[in-house]
Amino acid sequence: MSTTPSLRHRLAQELRDRIRSGELAPGDKLPSEPELAHGRGVARSSMRAAITVLEEEGLIRRRQGSGTYVTYRPAVENDLSRNFGVGAMIAATGLGPGTAEETCELEPAPPAVAAALDVPVGTPLTALRRVRTADGRRVVVATDWCRAEHLSPDELRDMGQGSVYTALAEKGLAVDHGVASLTPENADAEIALSLDVARGALILTIDQVDSTAEGVPVLVSREHHLADAFSFTVVRQGPGSEGAS
Amino acid sequence: MSTTPSLRHRLAQELRDRIRSGELAPGDKLPSEPELAHGRGVARSSMRAAITVLEEEGLIRRRQGSGTYVTYRPAVENDLSRNFGVGAMIAATGLGPGTAEETCELEPAPPAVAAALDVPVGTPLTALRRVRTADGRRVVVATDWCRAEHLSPDELRDMGQGSVYTALAEKGLAVDHGVASLTPENADAEIALSLDVARGALILTIDQVDSTAEGVPVLVSREHHLADAFSFTVVRQGPGSEGAS
DNA sequence: GGCGGAAAGTTGTCCGACAACCTGTTAGTG
DNA sequence: CACTAACAGGTTGTCGGACAACTTTCCGCC
Numbered sequence: 001m002s003t004t005p006s007l008r009h010r011l012a013q014e015l016r017d018r019i020r021s022g023e024l025a026p027g028d029k030l031p032s033e034p035e036l037a038h039g040r041g042v043a044r045s046s047m048r049a050a051i052t053v054l055e056e057e058g059l060i061r062r063r064q065g066s067g068t069y070v071t072y073r074p075a076v077e078n079d080l081s082r083n084f085g086v087g088a089m090i091a092a093t094g095l096g097p098g099t100a101e102e103t104c105e106l107e108p109a110p111p112a113v114a115a116a117l118d119v120p121v122g123t124p125l126t127a128l129r130r131v132r133t134a135d136g137r138r139v140v141v142a143t144d145w146c147r148a149e150h151l152s153p154d155e156l157r158d159m160g161q162g163s164v165y166t167a168l169a170e171k172g173l174a175v176d177h178g179v180a181s182l183t184p185e186n187a188d189a190e191i192a193l194s195l196d197v198a199r200g201a202l203i204l205t206i207d208q209v210d211s212t213a214e215g216v217p218v219l220v221s222r223e224h225h226l227a228d229a230f231s232f233t234v235v236r237q238g239p240g241s242e243g244a245s
Numbered sequence: 246m247s248t249t250p251s252l253r254h255r256l257a258q259e260l261r262d263r264i265r266s267g268e269l270a271p272g273d274k275l276p277s278e279p280e281l282a283h284g285r286g287v288a289r290s291s292m293r294a295a296i297t298v299l300e301e302e303g304l305i306r307r308r309q310g311s312g313t314y315v316t317y318r319p320a321v322e323n324d325l326s327r328n329f330g331v332g333a334m335i336a337a338t339g340l341g342p343g344t345a346e347e348t349c350e351l352e353p354a355p356p357a358v359a360a361a362l363d364v365p366v367g368t369p370l371t372a373l374r375r376v377r378t379a380d381g382r383r384v385v386v387a388t389d390w391c392r393a394e395h396l397s398p399d400e401l402r403d404m405g406q407g408s409v410y411t412a413l414a415e416k417g418l419a420v421d422h423g424v425a426s427l428t429p430e431n432a433d434a435e436i437a438l439s440l441d442v443a444r445g446a447l448i449l450t451i452d453q454v455d456s457t458a459e460g461v462p463v464l465v466s467r468e469h470h471l472a473d474a475f476s477f478t479v480v481r482q483g484p485g486s487e488g489a490s
Numbered sequence: 491g492g493c494g495g496a497a498a499g500t501t502g503t504c505c506g507a508c509a510a511c512c513t514g515t516t517a518g519t520g
Numbered sequence: 521c522a523c524t525a526a527c528a529g530g531t532t533g534t535c536g537g538a539c540a541a542c543t544t545t546c547c548g549c550c
Binding site: 006007008042043044045046049063064065066067 | 532533534535536537541542543544
C-alpha cells in the first residue's frame with residue numbers, strides 16, 4: 001500500500017498544496033510550464049501532465065498563449081462528493097467527532113442490503129451500529145454492513161477507533177468509490193430515541209454502497225443525519241463542455 | 246462560443262462516447278496508446294493527454310506495464326454533481342419535464358440572495374418563479390434570481406422555453422460551476438399549495454449559487470423538490486489518494 | 491495621443507527515444 | 521510431472537527537443 005504514486009501525481013499534489021495553502025491565490029497566474037519543470041528538475045512533459053490533472057479537477061485553467069491561472073472555485077467546507085465517512089464529515093464542520101454507542105455483531109442481511117452486496121437475503125453479515133456525536137451532541141445514527149468473510153465482528157471490534165475503510169483496506173479490499181442516495185425523512189421513534197430528539201425531527205438519510213476499484217461492493221451503510229446539525233453541500237460542474245443528451 | 250476545444254479534449258470526448266456507448270465495457274482493456282494514436286492520426290502524447298483526462302474523471306484506470314482498463318464505475322441515473330438545472334434532473338429520471346406555472350418579474354432582493362449576488366438588500370432583481378412538472382405531476386417549485394442588468398425580466402420572458410443558463414451564456418455570462426446546499430424540510434402551506442400535496446410532505450430544498458469561470462456569482466436559485474418524486478444520488482470519490490486531515 | 495506591427499512569452503502538439511513495469515512463455519531443475 | 525527462474529515482448533512512464541498557434545507587451549510611426 002506504500003507504492004509511490006506516479007511522478008505526475010506527486011507533482012500534482014505539490015501544486016495542489018501550494019494552491020490550498022494560499023501561496024497561489026484564485027486569479028493568480030502560475031509560473032510557466034518550463035519554469036515549473038526546471039524548478040523541480042523534471043521534464044516539461046511531466047509537469048504538463050501534472051497540470052492536466054489539476055485542470056481536470058477544476059483547480060486551474062489554461063489559456064493558450066497567455067498562461068495558467070488558479071480558478072475562483074470556492075473551497076467548500078463540507079463537500080458530499082469528497083468527504084468520506086461520518087467522522088470526516090463532522091470534522092469538516094470544525095467539530096470534534098465522537099461515538100456514543102457502538103454495537104458490532106452478526107445480523108441477517110435485510111433485503112436491500114443483501115441485494116447491494118450480492119448475497120442471499122438473511123445471510124449473516126457483520127453489522128456495525130454506531131451513534132456518532134459532534135462536540136458531544138448526538139447527530140448521526142449509522143449502520144454499516146459488510147460480508148462476514150471480508151471482516152468479522154471480532155476483527156472489527158479489535159480495530160477500535162480505526163475507520164472501517166482502513167480495516168477493509170488492510171484486508172486488500174480498499175474502497176475506491178461509493179454511490180450515495182439522499183432521502184429526507186422525519187425521525188421515527190427509534191431514531192428519535194437514539195439521537196435524543198423529538199419524533200418528527202428532520203433527518204437526511206444517506207444510503208451508500210462502497211465498492212472496490214474492481215467494482216465489487218464491499219460495504220453498505222445507512223446513515224441518519226440530524227438535518228439542523230449539518231449543511232450538506234455539493235459542487236456541481238457547469239453545463240459547459242457536456243453536449244446535450 | 247463555438248471555439249473548438251483543444252485536441253486532447255476532443256479525443257477525450259471520443260473515448261468517452263465509446264465507453265458510454267458500451268463499445269468499451271467495464272473491465273475491458275483499451276488498445277495501447279500508440280495504437281489509439283496511430284488510429285486517429287495524432288501523436289502519442291496528445292492521445293496520452295486525452296487518456297489522462299478520462300483517468301482523472303475516473304472512467305479508466307492505467308496500469309504501467311499492463312494496459313489501460315475501463316473502470317467498473319456505475320452510471321448513476323441522477324447525479325447531483327453532474328446534472329444541472331431542474332429540467333435535466335427530471336429528464337434524467339426518464340420522465341418528461343414541463344412547467345405548470347411561471348412568473349417573471351422584478352423583485353427586491355431577500356437578504357440571503359442579496360449577499361450571494363453581492364448587491365444591497367432590496368435591490369430589484371429579476372426573479373423567475375416556476376412550478377416544474379414530471380409527466381404532468383408537480384414535483385418542484387423553484388425560484389431563480391439574477392441581477393437585472395444581467396438579464397431583465399423581459400429578456401427572460403422572450404427566451405421562452407430556453408434554459409436560464411443558455412440565456413446567461415448568450416450575454417457572455419456562461420455559468421461554470423455552482424455550489425448547492427441541501428436541506429430537508431416539511432412543506433409549509435405555500436409549498437403544499439404549489440405542489441398540490443399535504444402540508445408537512447417531505448421536501449428536499451436545494452439552495453444553489455452559480456458562478457462564472459471568473460468566480461462572479463450570476464444566478465441564485467432555491468428549489469423545493471418533492472422528496473418521493475426523486476432519488477438524489479452522488480458519486481463519492483474514495484479516500485484513496487487523499488491524505489488525512 | 492492613437493495606431494499598427496514586430497517581438498517576446500506561453501500553451502498546444504508533434505516526434506523519437508529510453509526506462510520501469512507487467513505478463514505470458516520457455517527452458518531448466520528437482 | 522510440478523515448480524522455479526530467466527527471458528522476450530508489450531505497455532505505460534518519463535525525458536528532451538522542436539515547432540505551431542496564440543496572447544500580451546512594447547516600441548516606433550503616423
